[in-house]
Amino acid sequence: MGRHDSGGRAGGHAGRGSQSGAISGDLVDPPTQLLTPVSAGGPPDRGRAIVRGVGEVLITLGLIVLLFVAYEVYITDLFSAGKQRDAVSNLDDTWRDEPADPQRVDHFDGLAEGEGFAKLYIPAFGSDYSFAVLEGTSAATLEIGPGHYRDTAYPGEPGNFAVAGHRVGKGSPFNDLDLLSSCDAIVVETRNSWFTYRVLPMDDERAGWAAGPGTRATCGAVTPLGGAYEDVVGREIVRPTEGSVVLPVPRRPDLRPSAGERASLLTLTTCHPKFSDRQRMIVHAVLVEQAAKDPAQPNLRPTAMEES
Amino acid sequence: MYAWLWRHLPGPLAVRLIIAVALLVGVLALLVFVVFPWAEPRLPWSPVEIGDPTTQ
Numbered sequence: 131m132g133r134h135d136s137g138g139r140a141g142g143h144a145g146r147g148s149q150s151g152a153i154s155g156d157l158v159d160p161p162t163q164l165l166t167p168v169s170a171g172g173p174p175d176r177g178r179a180i181v182r183g184v185g186e187v188l189i190t191l192g193l194i195v196l197l198f199v200a201y202e203v204y205i206t207d208l209f210s211a212g213k214q215r216d217a218v219s220n221l222d223d224t225w226r227d228e229p230a231d232p233q234r235v236d237h238f239d240g241l242a243e244g245e246g247f248a249k250l251y252i253p254a255f256g257s258d259y260s261f262a263v264l265e266g267t268s269a270a271t272l273e274i275g276p277g278h279y280r281d282t283a284y285p286g287e288p289g290n291f292a293v294a295g296h297r298v299g300k301g302s303p304f305n306d307l308d309l310l311s312s313c314d315a316i317v318v319e320t321r322n323s324w325f326t327y328r329v330l331p332m333d334d335e336r337a338g339w340a341a342g343p344g345t346r347a348t349c350g351a352v353t354p355l356g357g358a359y360e361d362v363v364g365r366e367i368v369r370p371t372e373g374s375v376v377l378p379v380p381r382r383p384d385l386r387p388s389a390g391e392r393a394s395l396l397t398l399t400t401c402h403p404k405f406s407d408r409q410r411m412i413v414h415a416v417l418v419e420q421a422a423k424d425p426a427q428p429n430l431r432p433t434a435m436e437e438s
Numbered sequence: 439m440y441a442w443l444w445r446h447l448p449g450p451l452a453v454r455l456i457i458a459v460a461l462l463v464g465v466l467a468l469l470v471f472v473v474f475p476w477a478e479p480r481l482p483w484s485p486v487e488i489g490d491p492t493t494q
């Protein structure tokens with residue numbers, strides 16, 4: 131082995147003439163060694179073997195870390211896509227099979243953790259953007275899809291319908307929340323109703339809203355909120371501990387208006403910046419339209435769904 | 439490490455190659471289906487909790 135090795139190296143030197151033979155020789159060596167039984171060898175060989183062994187272990191660990199990154203960003207998407215598919219078909223089965231409430235009113239009490247109860251559409255992200263929303267925000271639930279913060283309002287109710295979702299990996303439902311503009315529609319479908327929310331004016335748009343951004347066709351029912359809600363804007367970046375963004379009046383734990391005084395808001399929360407959990411990105415939207423589903427026309431959808 | 443492994447694989451070249459690929463696939467499957475899901479929630483930067491409802 132040793133002789134073979136040095137022979138190959140000498141040949142490399144001779145063949146390449148004045149080129150840097152040592153480096154190219156080192157690159158050529160390993161395959162030869164992989165296929166050649168190594169004898170006990172003298173001290174130089176043992177030293178080489180140890181260095182090579184350590185190097186191989188380090189390279190292997192590096193590859194495992196790279197694989198873990200790929201797992202976090204891509205492979206968990208595959209797992210979550212399957213779980214989300216199951217959640218959607220379960221929800222469809224429930225809506226189809228269980229006897230409808232004669233009043234056609236939605237009931238959300240008694241939902242179990244991870245149970246689907248609504249579908250979320252954001253037409254600005256494409257007509258195929260649709261996720262089943264599940265009850266609860268445990269890690270297992272958020273692997274399936276966006277999760278509803280328990281103790282916050284349900285779709286259409288006065289208060290704050292707050293939903294958490296992963297930014298990168300695990301289906302990445304809220305990957306593009308930074309691309310939402312004010313007045314973009316966020317449509318929630320429940321068993322009996324369609325609710326259309328629209329993103330509130332951004333912080334820098336509020337001053338000249340009525341004359342500027344607010345004149346867009348989609349902004350008809352959207353104005354900067356007043357009163358207790360005057361600090362609520364379309365998008366904000368907050369610390370991870372800022373759980374008060376999901377309160378009935380976001381960021382104002384001191385205000386607990388009664389149900390009749392509450393605005394109907396929708397809040398989406400996700401990680402920020404991408405690939406990090408250092409901060410949270412929060413999107414607030416306000417309910418602008420709701421329509422009961424008509425059993426005679428099951429395919430009728432809100433006009434906002436065509437805004438993609 | 440890999441040279442040592444290769445030397446200890448039995449059989450002719452074709453059999454060794456098949457065993458080596460099978461080992462590689464096995465290790466990858468173990469990582470992706472067992473080790474990574476186990477390790478993920480234990481890592482400090484794993485972005486699992488979104489918002490913090492306990493501070494409501």
